[in-house]
Amino acid sequence: MTSRLLTGAMAVASAVAAGFTAWALGEGALGLAVLPVAAALGLVVGALALTRFGAYALLMLAVRPMVDLFKLSGPTAGKAGVDAEGVSRTLDPSTILGVLFLIAAGLWLAARAREHGRLRTSPLTVALLMVGATALVSALGADKVPNSLLEALRILTVVVMFVVLEQLLGDHRYARRILLAVYGSLAIVVAYTVILSLTGNPPAEVKGSFVRISGPFAQSTTFGRYLMFLLIFGFGIFRYVHGRLRVALGVLLGLSFVFLLLTNTRSAILGLAIGLIVVALVQRSARMLLALGLAAVLGVALLPAVGDRFAQLAEARQVGGAPTGNTLAWRLGYWSEIVSLANRNPVTGIGPNMTQFQTDEAKKPHNDFLRAYVETGVVGLLAYLAMMVLLLLAGLRALRRAPPGTLARGIAAGNLGCAVAFVAISAVSNVLSSVATLWYLVAFAAVAGAAPALEVVTTEPVTSRPVTNKVEEHGDSGLSRHSA
Template sequence: MSALPATGAAKGSPGRHSARPSVPTSLGGRVATVAAAALVCAAAMVSGMSVGGDNKTLVVLPIVGVVGLGVGALALTRFAPFVLLLLGVRSSLDVVKLSGASAGNTATNNASRGMDPSSIVALLFLCAAVLWLLAQYSSGRRLKGSPLRIALLGLVGAGAVSVIGSEVPSASAMEVMRILSWVMMFIVLEQLIVDRRALQRVLYAAYAGLVFPLGYTVVLMLIGNPPSEVKGSFTRITGPFLQSNTFARFLAFMVVFGVALYPSLSRRQRWAMAPALALSSLFMLMTLTRGAILATVVGVVVVAVVQRRKGVLVGFAASALLAVALVPGLGARFATVTDTQQQLPGGPETGNSLAWRLTYWTEVLPLANSNPVTGIGLNMTQYQTDAAKQPHNDFIRAYVETGVLGLGAYLAMHLLLLRNGIAAIRNSVRGTFEHAVGAGALGCAICFLLGSAGANVMSNVVSLWYLVTFSAAGSYIARRNPVTGRIDGLYPFGRPLSASAPVEDAPTPVASSS
């Protein structure tokens, strides 16, 4: 790869670099520096004066605004580091959520949810991603991608069309934006992950996003104030999120993909990954989210079978037995599946919630009869049922809210996620890092499929950002040239290689046995 041009060289001394980075010396640069400092101070003062008040918005938004300006500048100048930064911090943003734990119901679907820092970041990412993709296309860079991208865009398109028939177009449009944000993350990462080095950077960033949720939960538990919510007779860990279900789904993808990666990591990386996986598994059990726990178990079993790791299966079975005995409420939580008392619609999670789901689905499905082609509009189920809840089944939700068009796109998305993982496994050699990524992508796809059958995962942006990150990693393995290790026609982070440049990080060709 050609060397970067020298900057800051002294006059008459070509090739020599200045010992220190340059600083703005012009009047404009000084004015900009002073203005930025004043803006930061003003935001801090507004936030500080608001701490004692009841308005949480005045505490959070000034700082979010200033940070947003800095992140926006990064997005416009160095897009790839901007994406990596978002992957590292997205899982931490819900700790300052403004719309409250009830976000998503009819009372908080509009303005309050749009003011959340996570929503602002999603909008910033969408704008920056569109500009970056347009710049790549206009510069002649081929925007190649997998068929999965088409299915994802089809889902977004069906959601956008459903807004036309929506009872509350603003709520449906906001839901389209939320879905588009994780779809766009997949599209962008497919363009950025074009060699092994780029793949490793993205995965490092994704697992950096696990540090704060785990640390935050550990610290609060140590001081005797664990982050939790009470539902019915159960106390469930929430982590930095406002709902235990969100924390569980986020951890599910991290655990499944982490288990797949573990054998291919270096000794130092294993020392970091092992405690992260142990804590993630423990906290997921403490969320008492049955769907996420069962989906994780199936995902890990699939990974172990693909990688032929019998020890993982034995250890996992032993851990499951210990968990039922040691984690408070876990056994009782699963025992409610056989409870004869049905959970009350719209009430706390007591009784048999599975029986409640089956009853609720029979109430939700007829809603699509008014418009079976394009649906009643995204997020509209909760406006048209007495329980005022989403369907708790994303397949039913796709049909009712986006019609047969959306259901077709959603089914195609799941099939292509599975195909993506299988193709990545076939295009790699067992025991390699690439094979581990493929196994992880397949395990996460199965975990998502099972979770979608009994929960509202479609618009759970924070979890799906990390799912599509791992899926984009699998897409790179599936589409790469096994000899060069690159995606033909694409270049890392938009910087084309010269014809004579050596290929970096290319794996040694290995003849695989079919």
């Protein structure tokens, strides 16, 4: 009887939802039309979060890039004069997903702390928590609290994702699962971009005189940074991946490299070069350095727009000018303008995401170090610098602990390359605004911290069994502990 009632109730609810969606589409109200679907998906994801939180966290990593496809507020949301109170962005699926993630993660972490007595922490965890805390405190004192608080919550999802993954990696089986989820996301993103490109409608945006591939993201710069991190780490672990996964990873990395060039994001391209140089030096691979130089030459030869984009560094661009040209010169002028904004509240700043509301240019700082100072004050800047330093130190520590010739070594090299690239391009970009891409940066950092222990715990002495058995035992995953 109960099952019949539930079935009937679900049928009625589905009919009502379908009717509501049809009505909303007829009225042209896209935001209302997706509410029933969003509610249904929210219930499914919520049930997964409450019953199998580990699987839920992996699902979030796998699907996060595609969520921006359903962004209702558009790419201009959050800009001064466009979204005065931040209301439209609160209805974006990415925002709702972030809030649900924070709630579910908070409940899970509280239950885990109660069960185990304490949570696993590291110095990097403390620094990240300080970054999140200073962002929240600064947001409460901002002129536009809804806008600023929304940005603080987005930053907090990055912090909480790292804390969650750090706990999950107490079970070393999650290291490979996390990597599979991350590169599963890349497979979905690449497939989406390839399919639309083949149909003659590539996902792109026009900036100045360039058409730039944006993938599933609202902006090409976000797509570029996402690809940058996954390319650097992917090349770090490539030699330790075997079988069909090696072929699949190679195809993904090749297509991702082409798409990164097509984003025409100079900071991401330079960041990729810096990160891959770090990986090549760590792995003492002259072939990688040679391949990097060859790829740069071929990229400029086969994709002239890339060369044209870098050639624009010789063209002057003034504040308020076109969105192309020597943007470094523009940045220097803009930085001198916004640094004085911190004088209003030098301790806690003007609030996250508030710079663009306080300047005539109405743009973000394009320098995360300066942004940390202006928007979160001296306290926030110290927390941000501590996070940067500890991210690099954690990468070096993982590298020292990783046995040569193992997957852990590749993970450590890839993570260190990502960390160096992050620090480098943060000086000229708004990387901290690309929250969707930072999930993957902290995922790599968490896995790198656990990878050496994974090798020590799960690898038996070579004398006890042939090395070939180790590869056969883990042939299903394709991620071996030792170089072939």
